[in-house]
Amino acid sequence: MRRKDDGRGWFCTVVSMLVLDMNSKNILLAIFFFLVGAALLVPAALGEAEGEEEENPAPIAPEKVDELVAFVQSAVAFAQEKGREAALEEFSKKNGSFVRGELYIYAYDFNGTNIAHPFKPDWIGESKINETDSNGVLYIRNLVNAARPGYGFTYFIFPNPADGGRDEFKIGYAMKVDDGWWLGSGLYLPEVSASFDQEERDGLVAYVEEAKSFALANGREGGLAVYNDPSGSFTRDGRYIFAYDYDGVTLALPHQPELLGSSRIEASDPIGVRFIREAIETASLGRGYIYYIYPDSSRGMRPALKLSYVSDVDGSWFLGSGIYAEVPV
Structure with missing residues (x-):
């Protein structure tokens, strides 16, 4: 500098x-x-x-993220060297070589069936593709989608075995072994508040579904014109509506109009979570929640953890909105 x-x-x-x-x-x-x-x-x-x-705010030290990635890479190398069965046996041991404090390895196939877990032995052999965390996020599905192209990050809440099994916010990293299965691990962030109560989530869902009904009644262009107006009827109480098509092209973003019309399919947050891809995958199911770190317009565009709810409109585009954690990251 x-x-x-x-x-x-x-x-x-x-x-x-x-x-x-x-x-x-x-x-x-x-x-x-x-x-x-x-x-x-x-x-x-x-x-x-x-x-x-x-100038360099970060939710977690980069070296910690590097440590997580290196840990998963070493497990993938072990699996490729020793073979699937021997590796799964090792990964399932509570006191095995791949359990190191809060870091441990779990394994799934690409259908979301668990095939190794040192702290959830009762999960082995069961499909967890529709498993959700305490905020309703389909985190196993998100991990599957992160691993499918090779590797990727996502967020979820999960019990921390190194902290008495307490539910904590977690950065998950998944990496493909081959086309049949993948491995994952994660970093717990107990200092990050990710608790959104049911009333907050219900209010968010009602707001997004109201916006969807407006679009269906007034047409796509009529809806987008209102969503893109920073002073419009859908910009209220610190919330706004965003909208994308299924190619990731930005259709509505009232506080970042310079991004309208651009493809954000590869957009990622500071950790590397490809949140537009997660939104597309979630909306393609009809509706659902995702986490990511994003600038908060009510706090001068400071980055904060965001829980967003997205909903498909007509199969060609979707819309959504989010609520931010109380403390910016």
């Missing part, structure tokens, strides 16, 4: 010149400039350091 000119150059030059010509008068002048310069430069240096810290 280019360092700003904060006046340190002229200060050092003046003091150096005075010191070279060392008489009593210049000594006093040198001391004077030193004290004035220190008073000016120390706050500037502190301000620069604070500015650098603010």
Whole structure:
């Protein structure tokens, strides 16, 4: 990063010149400039350091995410070397080599059937494709979809075995072993508040379904014109309606009009969650919830964890809205 000119150059030059010509008068002048310069430069240096810290907000340290990815990659390499059966046996051991504190490996096929889990042995052999977390998010389906192209991230709430089985927000990472199965693991983030009560979720669903009914009654273009108006009837109580087609093209986004008409199919949040793809997959089922980190227009576009509800309109496009966690990430 280019360092700003904060006046340190002229200060050092003046003091150096005075010191070279060392008489009593210049000594006093040198001391004077030193004290004035220190008073000016120390706050500037502190301000620069604070500015650098603010430029790089992150919900979790990048090295922790790298550690998660490396852990799953090592498990995939183990499975490819030892073979499926031997690997699944190892991954299912509660005290096995792939259980390291909060990090552990689980395995599924691409139909969502669990085939290894060290802390959920009763799940093995069962389909969990429609399993939801406490906010109604279809997290196993999201993990399957993340792994299908090779690897990917998603979020969900799940019991943390390293914290007494307490439900905690989690970053999940899934990676394909081959076309038949995949492995996953995750990082728990107990400091992230992801609790959205039933009343909040019910209000969100009612709001989105109201917007859908409006579109069906007034047509797609009539609906989009209202959703894209920041002062329109569907921009209220800190909420707004977004809309996309199934190719990921932006149809409505009132606080980011510059994105209208652009494809966001590969858009990802700061962790790497491909949230538009998750929204498309969820809406294609009819309706559902997803998590992602996104700028909050009610907080000056500061990124925050968002629980969104999406609903298909007519098979060619969908709309949705979200509620943000109380504390920005």
